[in-house]
Amino acid sequence: MAIETLACPDCDAEVTMGLPRNSTVRSIAAQPRDEPDDERVKVRENACPNDHRLYVTFEF
Secondary structure: OEEEEEEOOOOOOEEEEEEOOOOEEEEEEOOOOOOOOOOOEEEEEEEOOOOOEEEEEEEO
16 A cells, blocks of 8 residues: 545645555545446545545546
């Protein structure tokens, strides 16, 4: 697992998140996303230090 530093889409605060090695972040959104049909693509929820929810879509 690799630790990535992401930016909150609401306030631009830094958020750290563990993601599988060799994964690629496709998007970071403030609203929930449906799980994609592709089993290589996942959506995970996280929160920034200011308690904004973010949804990270990544491919591995």
